[in-house]
Amino acid sequence: MRKTIKEILRQGKELAGETVDVKGWVRTRRGNKNVQFVALNDGSSIHNLQIVFDTEKFPEEILKSITTGSSLHVKGKLVESQGAGQSVEVLAEDLEIYGTAPADYPLQKKGHSMEFLREKAHLRPRTNTFGAVLRIRHALAYAVHKFFNDKGFFYFHTPLISSSDCEGAGAQFQVTTLPLSDIPKNEDGSVDYSKDFFGKMASLTVSGQLEGELGATALGLIYTFGPTFRAENSNTPRHLSEFWMIEPEMAFYEIEDNMDLAEEFIKYCVNYVLEHCYDDIKFLNDHFDHELIERLNFVVSNDFVRLPYTEGIKILEESGKKFEFPVHWGVDLASEHERYLVEEHFKKPVILTDYPKEIKAFYMKLNDDGKTVRAMDVLFPKIGEIIGGSQREENYDKLSARINEMGLEGMDWYLDTRKYGTVPHSGFGLGFERLVQFVTGMQNIRDVIPFPRYPKACEY
Ligand code: 4AD
Ligand code: MG
Numbered sequence: 001m002r003k004t005i006k007e008i009l010r011q012g013k014e015l016a017g018e019t020v021d022v023k024g025w026v027r028t029r030r031g032n033k034n035v036q037f038v039a040l041n042d043g044s045s046i047h048n049l050q051i052v053f054d055t056e057k058f059p060e061e062i063l064k065s066i067t068t069g070s071s072l073h074v075k076g077k078l079v080e081s082q083g084a085g086q087s088v089e090v091l092a093e094d095l096e097i098y099g100t101a102p103a104d105y106p107l108q109k110k111g112h113s114m115e116f117l118r119e120k121a122h123l124r125p126r127t128n129t130f131g132a133v134l135r136i137r138h139a140l141a142y143a144v145h146k147f148f149n150d151k152g153f154f155y156f157h158t159p160l161i162s163s164s165d166c167e168g169a170g171a172q173f174q175v176t177t178l179p180l181s182d183i184p185k186n187e188d189g190s191v192d193y194s195k196d197f198f199g200k201m202a203s204l205t206v207s208g209q210l211e212g213e214l215g216a217t218a219l220g221l222i223y224t225f226g227p228t229f230r231a232e233n234s235n236t237p238r239h240l241s242e243f244w245m246i247e248p249e250m251a252f253y254e255i256e257d258n259m260d261l262a263e264e265f266i267k268y269c270v271n272y273v274l275e276h277c278y279d280d281i282k283f284l285n286d287h288f289d290h291e292l293i294e295r296l297n298f299v300v301s302n303d304f305v306r307l308p309y310t311e312g313i314k315i316l317e318e319s320g321k322k323f324e325f326p327v328h329w330g331v332d333l334a335s336e337h338e339r340y341l342v343e344e345h346f347k348k349p350v351i352l353t354d355y356p357k358e359i360k361a362f363y364m365k366l367n368d369d370g371k372t373v374r375a376m377d378v379l380f381p382k383i384g385e386i387i388g389g390s391q392r393e394e395n396y397d398k399l400s401a402r403i404n405e406m407g408l409e410g411m412d413w414y415l416d417t418r419k420y421g422t423v424p425h426s427g428f429g430l431g432f433e434r435l436v437q438f439v440t441g442m443q444n445i446r447d448v449i450p451f452p453r454y455p456k457a458c459e460y
Helices: 005-015 060-064 114-119 128-150 209-219 255-276 278-287 292-301 309-318 335-346 396-405 412-419 432-440
Strands: 019-031 035-041 049-054 071-080 088-099 202-204 221-229 242-251 305-308 350-356 372-380 384-391 425-431
Touching: 005 019, 005 049, 005 071, 005 088, 019 049, 019 088, 035 071, 049 071, 128 221, 128 255, 128 278, 128 432, 209 221, 209 242, 209 412, 209 425, 242 255, 242 432, 255 278, 255 292, 255 350, 255 372, 255 384, 255 425, 255 432, 278 292, 278 432, 305 309, 309 335, 309 350, 309 372, 335 350, 335 372, 335 384, 372 425, 384 432, 396 412, 425 432
Parallel strands: 049 088, 305 350
Antiparallel strands: 019 035, 019 071, 035 049, 071 088, 221 242, 242 425, 350 372, 372 384, 384 425
C-alpha cells in the first residue's frame, strides 16, 4: 500500500526489509554510471526520500528522463542507508513515470529569489520553502479552530458580501452587476443602485466584526475565520488586498479579558507549530532567519507589555530617535514607531491601549476622559500590528451619537444589539497572514499565502 514519505521516514528503520510504494516529484538526480540517486518529495514533509536506481536494472535512457520536477511512482525495498544525510533509502524495483519535466522547468536550482518565485506562484508550492510555509499555514489554521473550540467558542459565519463598512475607512471593493459602460443614474446624477443586483450598494467585507457582534450577543462566545478584502493602495511587506482574519467576539468581556484572551491565543498558536511543525520551522530557521526559533520561544515564554497609548507616545518623544513620521499625541502610529517600542525599547510584544478616539473606529467604547477609547493593538517584533481590537461601546445613546457624528447610515440593525438587552462586550481581529509571517519569519506577506492579491496583482 502506498505510504506518504512523511510516514515512511517516521517509521524509518522499522520498515527495513519491507517493500514500499511511493509517489512524488523529483527534486534532484545525481550519481554515476553504476548507480543513480533521486531525491523524491511528495509534499507531506520537508524531507526527501532517497531512491537508489541500479543502472543495470534501469537503462540510461529511462533514467535520463527522470529530470527535476518529473513525477514518479516507485516500488522497492526500504533499507538502511549507507550514505550520510538519510537513515533509510529505497532500492528501486519498479518504476512508473507519470510525467517528465522538460529542461525549461523553472524550479531547477536551489536559492531562487522570492521575487522570482512570486512570478511563478503557480509552481512555488513545490519548493522547500513554500512547502514549509504552507504546511505551517495549515497547522496554524487548525490550531485556531482547536483553540476556540476547546474554549467553548462557536465558529460563526459572517457574510463576505456586505452592505456595511465596519472600519469606515472607505477601502472597500464594490460588488456590482451594473454595466460599467452604461451606469444607470438618478436624476441628481448619482448611481441608481436600485437597478443593481442587490438593489443597493454592496461591497466585499473588510471585517466580519459587526455581524460577529450579533452572534456574540446571542451565543456568548463566537469567532469568525474567513477572507476579508481591503482596497487600500498599500504596497508594503505587511499588506494584502485579500487576507484572512480571525475575529473572536465575546459577550461580558471587558478590555482586560480581551487582552488576556489575545495573549493566550497567540501563544497557543505559536506553541502549536513549535510542537507540530518543528522540521519545517527548523528548515526556515536554518535557511532564512537564524533567530526564528529563539524569537518564537521568547514570545511564548514572556508576558506581553501592556501600555496606554499616551505613555507610548511619551516614550517615543523621549527616545531622541529621528522618525520619518514625527510623533506627538494624536497621531496614528506608523510601523517605525510600533517597532521602536517593541524591538528597541521593551524588547517584548506590546499591547497598546486607550488610543485617541479620532484615529479609531466608531464602535470602540469611550473612556471616561471623553478623549480616548478602549482600543487595544498587539504589536509584534518584525511585524508591527498583528492584532487590532477593543471593548465595544454598549451604551445606545453614546453609540448612536457617534454614528451620527460620523455620518454612518443604515446602522439600525447594529444599534438594536444596544437597544435590546445590551451587554459589555469585546473582541479583536488577528490578521492570519501576519501570524503566519511571524511564525515562519518570511519577510514579505506576499510569500505566506498561496495566491497573493495586492495592487496591480491578481494572477490565477
Ligand atoms: O485593525 P483592523 O483593521 O481591525 C479590524 O478590522 C477590527 N474589525 C477587528 C476586530 O476588532 N474584530 O484589522 C485587524 C488585523 C490587523 O491587526 C492586521 O493584523 C490585519 O488585520 N490586517 C491586515 N493584514 C494583511 N493585509 C492588510 N491589508 C491588513 N489590514 C489589517
Ligand atoms: Mg488596526
